[in-house]
Amino acid sequence: MSLPTTSTQSDATRTAVEVRMEGLSRHYGSVVALDNLDLTVQPGELIALLGPSGCGKTTTLRLLAGLEDADTGQINVAGRDITRLPASKRDMGMVFQAYSLFPHMTVQQNVAFGLRLRKISSAKRDKRALEMLELVELGSQADRYPHQISGGQQQRVALARALAIEPQVLLLDEPLSALDAKVRAQLRDQIRRIQLEVGITTLFVTHDQEEALAIADRVGVMRAGRLEQLAPPTDVYSRPATSFVAEFVGLSNRLAGIVTGSAVTVRGHDLPLVDPLTPAGPVTAIVRPEAVTLASDDTGESGPMTGTVIASTFLGATSRVTVDLGDTTIMAQLPTSEATKLPAGSRVALTIRPDPVLVSADSAVASEG
């Protein structure tokens, strides 16, 4: 489906801005919600902030939107300091986790609300509202009230409403979390498509790693009010900066290993290191399940890389197989067609693909993560 070209799109593309947050901190009593955060979003970029509950991702968004005040730090948008500017003057479109359409207004009135506040003439704002609704494929629902449309449609209207005012920055606060899986995936793709078309600088907050990896130019993984890693999705997944990132983004096996030179030896396999400067010694290596392959072992011999299948979880195209290695267990992610050949109780031989692995110094831990 092709997108309608609107004045909003061209204007917004022209005015994509940089967002720079420096030394932002926010405390709630003794709780540190945000701890000296530095984050720069490039013009037209979509950054997804990912992290567990309470890590400070929503607080970051709310500080940027002006819905809360920072204790310390500075926020610059397009080079202008907006740290003390009220929310109503920040020129940011926001989509909330909770359905936030105004219940007493029709869909079109909702989208036109921001334009009305900007004293745009009735004809112009109606035209713009309809354009925005067409953009989110809801032009036919213009006269309906929010309670007459589905949750997914409400979030699309909220997106149209946020974009209608031609904001400098688009803020998305877990807009998909209340939706079912299918609608969620559809709307996620639609948000990304529209964001690319409009070219607006966007900050997307989510606790869903799949969502973050699928939608973002860069993913910022947060923990305890700090950014653990800010990198493209592939880097966050395949070259995690910390063991927290490795464990939070995707599943991982934690296996005992020994660093020697620029490699780590895990159960007899030499694997390259993400950080070649890791000091030698015992470590815990973090190995992704998809880096582990299994083959049926009919020899009956035991060794560090042979084990017994104890469980298999069907995930659709792939299956996750858990193997007991005697002193620990390991997960492998295989195509379902292969996994079905290895029922529980099967003897299997393992190989680990030599992808760069992250290691952590807590060598005592040697079980799967």
Added chain:
Amino acid sequence: MAGLNPPLADLAADLTGRPAAARRPGGLRAVQRRRLNVFRYVAFTIFGLFFLLPLLAMVRFSLEGTKLGTWSVSAWTQIASYPGPPPLLSSIEITLELAVITSVVVLVLVVPTMIWIRLRARWFSKVMEFICLLPLTIPAIVLVVGLAPIYNRIERVNVSALMLFWAYVILALPYTYRALAAGLNAVDATTLSEAARSLGARWGTVMFRIIVPNMWQAILNALLLTVALTLGEFTVAYLLTYVNMQVNLFEISRSAENAGVLFSASAATLLFAFILLLILSYAGRRMRRGRP
């Protein structure tokens, strides 16, 4: 078990020793529904009679002629011309004006305050609730003792019974608060206000163009309760020596020859209040039409 196929239903019947049909939730529900309906009709009839019989007796009395067994509408026609003192019509007029003033003042005071507290000063909500519910715990006579010195001063400036609205605002506070709190709880005021602010709305716009339109039903309920309270108030007005409609009706009742007017005026007031409340509740339904 309604969804079971016949052999399974029979098996269930065998296991429980009861016929499958008797165990069907559908059948059970139908029996329960019938019982509930019977209970509803009986309860409605009893309470209906309890409330209606005295009213019908009042209307009947107001229509009695001077001789036993005759009928007359003179008591009703006298309402407008009843000389008093003070004239009945003027006391009705004052009571209606009081209802309007009290409603406006209490809503203007409480609606923005409650919204503001919800959005900006949530920590104050318990104090607000305590203050608003306090009048419920104070007997009218105690309230009058407290208000009397204030009214002595007010009377130096204005002796109109309309000044009763100060006291009535206090009396109406608990009911207004409760109705509005229920309405405010039904709206996600925080998210709506944040959405509006992110679109460029100032606090005034948030309050009056976003939150208030979503609590019209609650505002109408508060209005309805305030009007009902004002129309029926007697104690404070009487003890503060003001004459409103209820006080006037009480004065009329003291002379036996005017009993017909007393009852016709009471019935007329009741009818008026009923129609007014009906209009308000109809207006509320109209406003909600097409909305959640």
